Amino acid sequence: MVWETIRLALRSIRRNVLRSFLTLLGIVIGVAAVIAMITIGNGTTQKVRTDISSLGSNLLVVRAARPDRGGSTSFTPRQLDDKDLDGLRKGLTNAKAVSAASQKSVRVVYAAGNVAADVTGTDTDFFVARDWNASTGRLFTEQEVRGGVNVCVIGETVRQQFFGAGDPDGLTIRVSRMGCRVIGVLQPKGTSGFGQDQDNVVMMPLPTFQRRIAGNRNIDAIYVAAQDGVSTSTVQEGIETILRETRRIAPEADDNFQVRDMTQIADAMASATATMTGMLGAVAAVSLLVGGIGIMNIMLVSVTERTREIGIRLAIGAHEKHILIQFLVEATVLSLLGGLIGIVLGLSLAGAASLALSIPFAPSAAVILLAVGFSALIGMVFGFFPALRGARLDPIDALRHE
Amino acid sequence: MARDPLISFDKVWKTYGQGEAQVHALSGVDMTIGRGEFVAIMGPSGSGKSTAMNIIGCLDTPTSGRYDFLGIDAGRLDRNRRAVLRNLYVGFVFQGYNLLPRTTAAENVELPLIYRGAPSGERHERAMEALEQVGLMGRQNHTPAELSGGQQQRVAIARAIVTRPTLLVADEPTGNLDTARSHEIMELLTTLNAELGLTIVMVTHEADIAAYAQRTIGFLDGRIASDTRKLEVA
Secondary structure: OOHHHHHHHHHHHHHHHHHHHHHHHHHHHHHHHHHHHHHHHHHHHHHHHHHHHHHHEEEEEEEEOOOOOOOOOOOOOOOHHHHHHHHHHHHHEEEEEEEEEEEEEEEEEEEEEHHHEEOOOOEEHHHHHOOOEEEEEEOOOHHHHHHHEEEEOOOHHHHHHHHOOOOOOOEEEOOOOOOEEEEEEEEEOOOOOOOOOOOOOEEEEHHHHHHHOOOOOOOOOEEEEEEOOOOHHHHHHHHHHHHHHHHOOOOOOOOEEEEEHHHHHHHHHHHHHEEEEHHHHHHHHHHHHHHHHHHHHHHHHHHHHHHHHHHHHHHHOHHHHHHHHHHHHHHHHHHHHHHHHHHHHHHHHHHHHHHOOOOOOOHHHHHHHHHHHHHHHHHHHHHHHHHHOOOOOHHHHHHOOO | OOOOEEEEEEEEEEOOHHHHHHHEEEEEEEEEEOOOOOEEOOOOOOOOOOHHHHHHHOOOOOOOOEEEOOEEEEHHHHHHHHHHHHHHHHEOOOOOOOOOOOHHHHHHHHHHHHOOOOOOHHHHHHHHHHHHHHOOOOOOOHHHHHHHHHHHHHHOOOOOOOOOOOEEEEEOOOOHHHHHHHHHHHHHHHHHHHHHOOOEEEEEEOOOHHHHOOOEEEOOOOOEEEEOOOOOOO
């Protein structure tokens, strides 16, 4: 019985191919839009996540922050300093690396060329925490950091700007009027998920940076890499306990610093993407509604056209429910067909987009199943009224219908 | 003539419309039709014969009075119960054949069995049997458009008898056919009546068609005007 009803529905749809296709268009567009949007959205989120995990998923970033309540009321938060750094270095037992860094965007000059680059003053642990090495030359040593020597390691973009294919080892560049000997080039990291060129950088020892570039002893951020197998939240708790002590925060006062791990930053990015997807989803929902009304319209036409057929079926013993189910199944099959075409179209669009935007193609089985279910539901909801109308026909009148 | 009554009208009225515009299609009809009878109902248009036929076939119900079919008070049943009754006990043959277009003869014949929930193997077997009974073996895969009028009416008869009904209701079954084809169809109905003991109630306005029946009931103005039986030829 079920199979016959579905076969009957398919036959009736085939009989009016063009009309059926036009009816489906609304559903096709709606479902295709949803599928494409979500697939592209997922791809973007995945890209952001891999970018961030390339920074190190075990990495925590500590920054100074104004407390939510209590503590200092001054506008600028209390900066991180050497005491905080020493406290963390001594107190944290489950950290692989604890590194301080300060950053400033300054003009870097070599010969006739000049470029604006992110200049970072840091220590040797930074490269451990970020899992970053030199592609040519070497990184600076602990002695060089302690001594505040004027040496620097440059990123791939800076190297290309100044030296083309050449080797910059031993040459001196000027960083904000300070002469600085290049000792190595960093491995290229490419563009981050935030659209930032991670290779347009110059790295130098932190004391050198503080004295010659920043002119203060502030530390912008402390990077902590958790040991393998230790969860970032455990390390985060340790950091918070130590810093509340070194920064003498009263028990009832809020933290005047914040600790975030890279997954939290990734989540923030993902939620921005989700908002976009949600808005576009609303547009798709309108399209699906229009599609549903189209199905209702065509089913009403179908019921009217086949009044005589309904009469015959009722006369030879069909129940109201048989007629109801017949037309309901027809509407559902029609709508489902639209959904399937929409899924194929949506996935093709997303595939093309992921090639063009070089993001991963990330179809979601759950969303595809949801689209199938939803299009079936639309068929049932919008097919119900026409089907009921057919089922309620009087067999004598229906048989008389021309 | 004390046959087991299959159909019994007791002061059946059928009224359409309200107040001034009220029309009585049937005005207190009493009649009994026994099992195995072949009855022709005649009368001019508007005489109430179609209304009577619709009530007999359980498509319609009386406004007042009582209609018993198979000893069941069929006039009081709701439409879904009457649908079950039609499916189990009544076969319909219409003037315009009323086959489903673009659907093969076999599928048309199977249709009533689908609503009975019969499995497809059994449906097909019984459809082929019914097509054989009406002399259409080998035409089972033809659609109505590929069949002549007479053949289409044979498919319709096969569809009516595939459920092995007690009653066959025929509404002007030869109305769209030429004389030769009409007599073939009537021969077929006569054979079914004789061999299967099928009760047949047939509406017609042609005397030579009515002559195939054993009994002719004449309707006029919503009442029975005549009820004549053919003399049994010994």
